[in-house]
Amino acid sequence: MRLTLLNVIVAVVLAIAFAALNAAYLVWAERRGAARIQRRPGPNINGPFGLLQPPLDGIKLMAKQLTIPGGADKIMFITAPVLAMFPAIMSFVTIPFSDTIVAKNMSVGVLMIFAFASMGSMSLLFAGWSSRNKYSMMSSVRAVSQAVAYEIPMLITTITVVMIAGSTDLMEIVHQQSRSILHWNIFPLLGNSHNLLMPFSFLIFFICTLAETNRAPFDLGEAESELVAGFHTEYGSMGFGLFFMGEYANIVIGSCMTTILFLGGWSCPFGLFPGVWWFILKLYLLIATFIWIRWTFPRTTIYGLLNLSWKILIPLSLFNLLFTAGLIKVF
Amino acid sequence: MVAYFTEIFTGLMSLFIGMGITFKEFFKPTVTVSYPYETLTMSARYRGHIELVENEEGNSQCVVCGLCEKACPSDCITLAGEKPEGGKKKVLTKYMLDFTKCSLCGSCVESCSFGAITFSKEYNLASTKKEDFYFDLLKRLEERNT
Ligand code: SF4
Numbered sequence: 001m002r003l004t005l006l007n008v009i010v011a012v013v014l015a016i017a018f019a020a021l022n023a024a025y026l027v028w029a030e031r032r033g034a035a036r037i038q039r040r041p042g043p044n045i046n047g048p049f050g051l052l053q054p055p056l057d058g059i060k061l062m063a064k065q066l067t068i069p070g071g072a073d074k075i076m077f078i079t080a081p082v083l084a085m086f087p088a089i090m091s092f093v094t095i096p097f098s099d100t101i102v103a104k105n106m107s108v109g110v111l112m113i114f115a116f117a118s119m120g121s122m123s124l125l126f127a128g129w130s131s132r133n134k135y136s137m138m139s140s141v142r143a144v145s146q147a148v149a150y151e152i153p154m155l156i157t158t159i160t161v162v163m164i165a166g167s168t169d170l171m172e173i174v175h176q177q178s179r180s181i182l183h184w185n186i187f188p189l190l191g192n193s194h195n196l197l198m199p200f201s202f203l204i205f206f207i208c209t210l211a212e213t214n215r216a217p218f219d220l221g222e223a224e225s226e227l228v229a230g231f232h233t234e235y236g237s238m239g240f241g242l243f244f245m246g247e248y249a250n251i252v253i254g255s256c257m258t259t260i261l262f263l264g265g266w267s268c269p270f271g272l273f274p275g276v277w278w279f280i281l282k283l284y285l286l287i288a289t290f291i292w293i294r295w296t297f298p299r300t301t302i303y304g305l306l307n308l309s310w311k312i313l314i315p316l317s318l319f320n321l322l323f324t325a326g327l328i329k330v331f
Numbered sequence: 332m333v334a335y336f337t338e339i340f341t342g343l344m345s346l347f348i349g350m351g352i353t354f355k356e357f358f359k360p361t362v363t364v365s366y367p368y369e370t371l372t373m374s375a376r377y378r379g380h381i382e383l384v385e386n387e388e389g390n391s392q393c394v395v396c397g398l399c400e401k402a403c404p405s406d407c408i409t410l411a412g413e414k415p416e417g418g419k420k421k422v423l424t425k426y427m428l429d430f431t432k433c434s435l436c437g438s439c440v441e442s443c444s445f446g447a448i449t450f451s452k453e454y455n456l457a458s459t460k461k462e463d464f465y466f467d468l469l470k471r472l473e474e475r476n477t
């Protein structure tokens with residue numbers, strides 16, 4: 001175990017590279033996808049299919065000056081973008097991509113990821129608070145109330161899954177679903193739960209992931225039509241770049257968690273060649289769905305958003321929790 | 332209670348319908364014209380600035396009657412002509428259009444009973460200088476012919 005520290009460092013470096021690459025090319029995918037939905041070509045000038053656009057954008061961002069507005073709280077202002085990126089990177093360390101590809105599997109993996117995920121809203125709060133800008137302030141107030149509202153149903157749903165699996169170890173949760181597609185947690189019958197409500201749990205979890213990552217239709221935090229650019233209005237250069245990377249890293253993590261908790265992780269639907277490729281496939285299908293949803297629905301209102309959580313998702317997920325507990329007791 | 336669940340259900344269904352629509356749109360061909368690389372042909376009734384119509388020899392059909400000059404409400408047109416030695420008809424020697432004031436109303440085109448002017452299909456006309464919009468239509472006619 002002397003190599004552990006080295007392992008972690010390598011893992012963190014790989015995680016940063018993975019996150020940065022993903023952020024860059026998910027932006028590209030997002031812009032191309034959005035364009036296709038709107039029947040435009042999207043970025044197609046730089047390189048084949050516009051594939052050189054992300055690195056060029058990156059260079060442009062890095063070449064810009066980082067300005068700190070007068071009257072801003074300097075330390076908080078600088079901490080915020082780092083705080084947006086850091087939890088996302090840390091979460092990558094504990095996510096198992098396959099039986100062997102995992103930096104540091106922990107018996108409390110689920111807990112750890114949610115603990116880090118909840119730090120993300122801190123960064124939004126810091127950014128909005130320290131910018132000394134009313135739009136940023138409004139935005140971070142919204143973002144935090146949204147995060148509080150959606151973390152609850154998300155955690156309740158996760159508890160449901162954890163109860164079924166009887167473990168908070170992500171590896172263990174995947175292993176229990178690995179026999180065939182029908183054993184995945186999303187399907188009600190053959191799974192460990194025999195719980196008819198599992199597809200709804202999946203939906204609730206997915207909606208919460210959308211809301212937690214501040215994606216459209218829940219992107220009230222950065223509602224351009226009302227709040228300029230929300231909490232990152234005052235950020236330029238790589239400060240903005242880090243927020244952007246953080247957002248996309250969070251999308252990847254949300255999709256990873258959905259894959260692990262509900263879609264059987266790296267296991268194959270037909271029990272053939274389980275491995276990291278299945279994980280990647282499911283991951284990117286989910287991310288494509290994220291993009292698809294973003295360019296389909298208009299932004300909700302803040303009331304609509306909070307009503308959805310407090311009046312629909314929380315009661316339903318609580319009911320589901322009790323129902324699952326009852327089933328586990330009976331069978 | 333029933334209303335609560337129907338609302339959730341219909342809401343959810345409408346979301347799926349919306350996603351179905353964007354899914355279909357995704358696979359349709361794009362309709363954008365990538366402008367500097369591709370251009371559209373302008374429709375028949377498109378109004379660019381006016382230009383002179385040429386006759387078979389490539390010269391202007393204008394007889395220098397000056398009706399267009401008078402018809403223009405914004406005073407855009409300045410023209411001059413002279414009778415060449417031995418010739419019967421006047422020949423246009425100068426036709427200036429001040430496009431900065433033109434409202435593309437069409438009075439000039441309508442007033443010309445010789446069909447000597449018409450609307451062009453020109454639209455690539457950006458410039459930073461006002462002087463670029465004082466057009467010498469005779470020169471443009473020559474350039475078109477060469
Ligand atoms: S279109 Fe109207 S405004 Fe323009 S030159 Fe002709 S008469 Fe004048």
Ligand code: SF4
Pocket residue numbers: 392393394395396397398399400410442443444445446447448
């Ligand atoms: S009205 Fe026609 S013919 Fe007369 S001067 Fe104008 S362009 Fe020439």
